[in-house]
Structures are given as C-alpha cells and as structure tokens.
Amino acid sequence: MSSPSDQDHAAATIAALSSVYGVALQLTGAIAGISAVAYFIGFRENQAYFRELGCTWYISLLAAPDVIQTAIPALWGLALTGFIQFDLFLRGKASAKYFAKTAFVCSVLGTGLSILPDLLSHYLQPLAIHVIAVVANSFILWAAGTFVAEFLARFVESGRSWRAEHLTLVYLIVMFAAWYAPDQSGRARADADSDPTYTKLPEVKLTEVKTGERWYLVHVIENRFLVGTFGAKPADRHFRVVEAKDIRDVRSD
Secondary structure (H helix, E strand, O other): OOOHHHHHHHHHHHHHHHHHHHHHHHHHHHHHHHHHHHHHHHHHHHHHHHHHHOOHHHHHHOOHHHHHHHHHHHHHHHHHHHHHHHHHHHOOOOOHHHHHHHHHHHHHHHHHHHHHHHHOOOOOOHHHHHHHHHHHHHHHHHHHHHHHHHHHHHHHHOOOOOOHHHHHHHHHHHHHHHHHHHHHHHHHHHHHHOOOOOOOOOEEEEOOOOOOOOEEEEEEEOOEEEEEEOOOOHHHOEEEEEEHHHEEEEOOO
16 A cells, blocks of 8 residues: 555655646647747748749749748847847836837838839849849838837737737738738849849759850759749749759859
8 A cells, every 4th residue: 555655755746747747749830830820921022932933833843942942041030029129118118119110110210111023123223122122022011020029019918818919919920920921021022033134043054955044043952943034024034843954064153
C-alpha cells in the first residue's frame, strides 16, 4: 500500500506532465498558426511576382517551403516594427492614440506612393519605379506593425477584454500585412527583375537557344529551373522550365 508521500509525489508528477502537455499544445498551435500566416503571405507575394512577370502558371509548381520562405522578410519586418512600437508603450513613451496616428500617416503615404508607378509608368525609369515601390511597401509594413502595437496597447488598456475596436484593428492588420504589402512587394521585385537593364537575375546560356537571345534564371525548384527572356514589352517575354542538363553556363553575379 502506497504511503501519503508517494501519493503526493505521483500527483505532483501528473500535474507537471499535464502542464508540459498544455504548453506543448499551445506551442504546436502557435507554430501551426504562424506557418499558415506565412504561407498566405508568401503565396500572395509569389502570386503578384509571377503574375507581373507574365508566368502565373508557374505558381502551381511551387512547394510549401518555397512559399513560406518568401514570407520570412515580411514577417521579420512586421514583428520587429510591432516590437519596437509596443516597447515604447511599455516604457510609457507612446500611447494607443500615438500608434493610431502613426499607422494612419504611414498607411496613407504607403498607399499614395504605391499608386504613383501606375500613374507615371510612362514618365519614370524602371529603376525609379522599383525604388518607389520599395519605399511604399516599407511604409505599408510599418503601418501594419504599428497596427499590431496599437492592438496590443488597446487590449492592455481595456483590461484584456475584447471590444469592437480590436476587431477593426485585426482587419487592418490582415489587410495591410497579409494582403496589401505582399502584393506590393511581389510587384516591385517583378518590375526590377524583368527589366534587362537593371535586372540582378543571373544570365544563363542554354544548350539549345537562338543566337542573340538572353535568358535569365528566375527560380529554382529541386532540379528544375525557370528561365525567362525579357523584351521591352511584356508581350515579348518568354519563359520555359528546363533541367540542369539544358543549362550550359550561368553568369557569375
């Protein structure tokens, strides 16, 4: 027959295991949630990128790790911005109202700048369009991170109880961080990569190619390579998926 001390020890062990199990479930849920958000953001950016290039069909060939990897810079930027802003709140140097004003200004600037390339595409060089798009996307990401900080600040100020304003902030976070920013980032990358003068894509030489054609390495999936040739007009762009044996040489960056 077990003694009271043995029973207490068993009860403590079971309680500890239950606590660890609960933490493991929470971590698993958090990882699954972050992975889902990363996949959605990565898919939106890749969708915008390949759509702008002119090879939307290639999106179906992307694997989940490739899609998630694309979202890492945006997630880091969002997390860093939200952390910096919320740290100001914890130090008493900023308030929820300050975050609201900052997010509004950044979202207006980002949205306004993102419209300029479409309006002035006939007057601006591709490099200028790319720079404007990058700056616009930075403002949009900063606005999204500030919305995160405002959400946390208002949640703390409300005594950790949900209100209608919290749902509005969640909507703004999703709209800017998961919908608008990835689309702008993908378009900015495509504008830069598709211009033969400013592209940083490595040039490749194929085993079978017409004389004078310049092909660039756009993306790699395992042993398959997406290569493209870019003309002055979008209609002059051509793409093909080749294998390693079809590539004779790759230009060094």
